[in-house]
Amino acid sequence: MGVDANGEEAHAAETERLRSMLADDLDVGFAEFVRVFQRPVYSAVLRACGHAVDAEDLAAETFLRAYRALRGYDRRRIMALQPRAWLMTVALNTWRNQVRDRARQPSEVPLDGEVEPRSATDPVADTVSRLEDRRLLATLVVGLPAAQRLALVLRYVCDLSVVEVAEAIGCPAGTAKSHVSRGLRRLRAEHAVRELYEVPR
Amino acid sequence: MVIIDRDGGGSPPVDELEAALAALAVDPPASLSARIFAQWCRVTSPTGDLYVAFSDQGISYVRTAEAVGDDETVFLESFRARFERPLLAADRPPPGLLPAVRTGRTRPLRFDLGQLTDFERAVLTVTAQIPAGQTRPYGWVAKEIGRPKAVRAVGTALGRNPVPVLIPCHRVTRSDGVPGEYVFGPQAKERLLRAEAVNLDEVRELASERIFYLGSDTTGIVCFPTCHHARRITAKHRKGFRNIEQAAEHGYRPCLHCRPGIATGDAVGA
Structure with a gap:
C-alpha cells in the first residue's frame, strides 16, 4: 500500500491504461473504471461518511455522476485526469449533497445498528476477534473530526497518496498531511484509553 | 498496539494501526454494478x-x-x-x-419508469392495460387517470413513452378511426394496429356515421367498437351510439371490460 518507486510506476501505467480506455469507448472504459475503483469508492463512503448513509446508494450515485461528467469531457481532458483522486472528489461531493438534502428533509435513517461487512476476499480476516477489532476501529474512525476522518480514510483505507488525498479533499498537500497525522495520533490516544478501561478479550 | 508516530507521507507501513486501517477496505455488494x-x-x-x-x-x-x-x-x-x-x-x-x-402479452413485464413524472407514469400504467387488438381514445386514458380534462397532456405523455410497443401507446387512438400521432410516426402506428387485427377501416366507417360506441340489444351493454365484446355482437343485434349518454338513455350500461365511460360530447379528436 505504500507508494514506492515501482508502485508509483505501476500506478502511472494503470492510470494511463484507464484513461485510454475511457477515451476510446466511454461505456466499455467505464466498466473497467468501476471494476477498479468500486472497492475504494465503497470503502470511502462506508468508512468516511459515517453510518447515516446507505453506502451502496452513495457509491452508485458517485459512479453515475462521474459518468455524466465524463460524457462531457473531450479526449484531452480525459487524458489529463487523475482518475482516483477525481473520483474521490465526486464521492465526497455526492455525500455532502446528500447530507445537505437530508438536513432539509429529516429522515428516519438509523444512526447505529450497522453490521460490520464481511470481507469477501479474505475469509481469514473474518475470525470473530478480527471482526470485533474492525468494528471497534471503524467506530473510532467515524468518531474523528470530519477533516481528519476523510484524510485518514482516503490515505489508508483507500490507499491514496498524500497528494491525491489533498486533491480529493481540495486542500494543500501540507494540510492533508497534517490531517492524516493528527487523525493517527488521535486514534492511537483513543485506542490507548480503551485498552486501559476495557476488559481485554 | 505499536505506538510509532508516522506522518503518513508515503513511507511503507510497518505500523499496526495503518495496517488495521487498510483492513477496513471492503468490497461493495455484488448488486452495486447493476445499479x-x-x-x-x-x-x-x-x-x-x-x-x-x-x-x-x-x-x-x-x-x-x-x-x-x-x-x-x-x-x-x-x-x-x-x-x-x-x-x-x-x-x-x-x-x-x-x-x-x-x-404480444406484455402486461406481466416489469418496467423502470423512474425518470418519468407521476402524471406520465399514471398514463402509461393505464395504457399498459389495453389488450392487444383493441384501441381506446385519448380522452379515455385522461378519464381513467382521474384527469378528464388533461386530454392533450395525455397525448404528450404518450409521445414521451420510453418503452413503446411493450407499453402499447399505439393502442391509444383518435376515436374517428384515424390512428393519430405516434413516437415512430403515424404509419408505424397504423401498421402495428393492423398487425394486431384492429379493424381500422370499420372504425373509420362507423365514425363517418358518427357512431363511436356499439351496444348489444340482447345484453344491454355498450362498448368501444374494438372491444372484444363488441366484436362478438352479430349484425342483427348491433346498435350504434354517438355518445355514452345516448346509450344510457336507451337503457344500455357501459361494458366493465373496456369501460367506455366518457361523459363529454362526441369524444372525437384529441
Missing part, C-alpha cells in the same frame, strides 16, 4: 426487431430497429442522451421478454 449499468439487447418480434434497454429495476427504453435505421449505435446514443447512464451489451434478454414479444 450503475443498464444492459441492452436486440430481440425479434412479429412486427420487427426491437432494441431494449433494461436493468434489475425493469425495462427502461425501447426502440424499433426500424426507428433507429437498424443501427445499434443510434439506439445506444439515444439511450445515453436521454438517461445519462452507461449501457453494456446483455448476455441475455430480461426475464419474460421473449415470450411477451412473441405472444
Whole structure:
C-alpha cells in the first residue's frame, strides 16, 4: 500500500491504461473504471461518511455522476485526469449533497445498528476477534473530526497518496498531511484509553 | 498496539494501526454494478426487431430497429442522451421478454419508469392495460387517470413513452378511426394496429356515421367498437351510439371490460 518507486510506476501505467480506455469507448472504459475503483469508492463512503448513509446508494450515485461528467469531457481532458483522486472528489461531493438534502428533509435513517461487512476476499480476516477489532476501529474512525476522518480514510483505507488525498479533499498537500497525522495520533490516544478501561478479550 | 508516530507521507507501513486501517477496505455488494449499468439487447418480434434497454429495476427504453435505421449505435446514443447512464451489451434478454414479444402479452413485464413524472407514469400504467387488438381514445386514458380534462397532456405523455410497443401507446387512438400521432410516426402506428387485427377501416366507417360506441340489444351493454365484446355482437343485434349518454338513455350500461365511460360530447379528436 505504500507508494514506492515501482508502485508509483505501476500506478502511472494503470492510470494511463484507464484513461485510454475511457477515451476510446466511454461505456466499455467505464466498466473497467468501476471494476477498479468500486472497492475504494465503497470503502470511502462506508468508512468516511459515517453510518447515516446507505453506502451502496452513495457509491452508485458517485459512479453515475462521474459518468455524466465524463460524457462531457473531450479526449484531452480525459487524458489529463487523475482518475482516483477525481473520483474521490465526486464521492465526497455526492455525500455532502446528500447530507445537505437530508438536513432539509429529516429522515428516519438509523444512526447505529450497522453490521460490520464481511470481507469477501479474505475469509481469514473474518475470525470473530478480527471482526470485533474492525468494528471497534471503524467506530473510532467515524468518531474523528470530519477533516481528519476523510484524510485518514482516503490515505489508508483507500490507499491514496498524500497528494491525491489533498486533491480529493481540495486542500494543500501540507494540510492533508497534517490531517492524516493528527487523525493517527488521535486514534492511537483513543485506542490507548480503551485498552486501559476495557476488559481485554 | 505499536505506538510509532508516522506522518503518513508515503513511507511503507510497518505500523499496526495503518495496517488495521487498510483492513477496513471492503468490497461493495455484488448488486452495486447493476445499479450503475443498464444492459441492452436486440430481440425479434412479429412486427420487427426491437432494441431494449433494461436493468434489475425493469425495462427502461425501447426502440424499433426500424426507428433507429437498424443501427445499434443510434439506439445506444439515444439511450445515453436521454438517461445519462452507461449501457453494456446483455448476455441475455430480461426475464419474460421473449415470450411477451412473441405472444404480444406484455402486461406481466416489469418496467423502470423512474425518470418519468407521476402524471406520465399514471398514463402509461393505464395504457399498459389495453389488450392487444383493441384501441381506446385519448380522452379515455385522461378519464381513467382521474384527469378528464388533461386530454392533450395525455397525448404528450404518450409521445414521451420510453418503452413503446411493450407499453402499447399505439393502442391509444383518435376515436374517428384515424390512428393519430405516434413516437415512430403515424404509419408505424397504423401498421402495428393492423398487425394486431384492429379493424381500422370499420372504425373509420362507423365514425363517418358518427357512431363511436356499439351496444348489444340482447345484453344491454355498450362498448368501444374494438372491444372484444363488441366484436362478438352479430349484425342483427348491433346498435350504434354517438355518445355514452345516448346509450344510457336507451337503457344500455357501459361494458366493465373496456369501460367506455366518457361523459363529454362526441369524444372525437384529441
